[in-house]
């Protein structure tokens with residue numbers, strides 16, 4: 548659990564889990580190009596991904612962005628929230644960057660089937676809802692985490708740039724999934740972004756054109772990745788990224804035509 552500030556907005560990174568994947572499986576078309584990134588990999592070519600969620604507090608509004616893997620993978624989200632002094636009752640809004648299972652796991656109390664955050668509205672990008680609602684067969688996580696949530700009446704679909712508070716506005720960043728959406732922070736002249744999976748490692752921060760195994764539409768993901776990195780670098784934004792090294796805070800810098808992730 549770590550905190551940063553963007554103007555008057557508090558941002559807390561919660562680490563649900565950390566897992567290592569073969570880099571060659573994450574970037575299936577990279578081939579020998581991965582050799583240059585050996586410093587980011589373990590001895591066996593494994594790429595360690597953080598699985599983060601973020602609490603963002605703007606005045607009286609407390610937002611949780613994404614809900615991690617959930618209890619089945621020994622997720623630590625609830626312990627991290629407790630460590631941060633944030634109770635389940637404190638969350639006004641849960642918003643999702645997208646509906647992959649590593650971002651929806653703590654939606655519901657498994658024992659009661661009720662929303663785990665008892666007062667929260669749960670905001671879902673329409674593009675992702677429509678995509679996963681139409682999938683046959685449905686994904687396990689959609690069936691487990693989203694359909695029962697919809698049945699509680701607590702779920703709301705959002706589109707485009709949607710204001711959550713004076714300093715917090717959603718921004719569509721499609722490609723990783725059809726409705727992928729980031730959360731932009733603007734407060735007292737400072738900028739921040741809860742990025743989601745637009746960039747998942749220091750490798751695609753440096754080579755945004757690289758195809759990842761997890762993007763649903765590579766060319767759209769690439770265009771979004773390049774444009775978003777350029778915008779966040781030019782704004783000097785503090786970025787909270789789901790899968791960059793824990794705790795997931797950093798900034799993008801662009802120099803000599805190359806982009807980089809600088810941990811913050």
Ligand SMILES: [Zn+2]
Nearest residue numbers: 647649744789
């Ligand atoms: Zn993810």
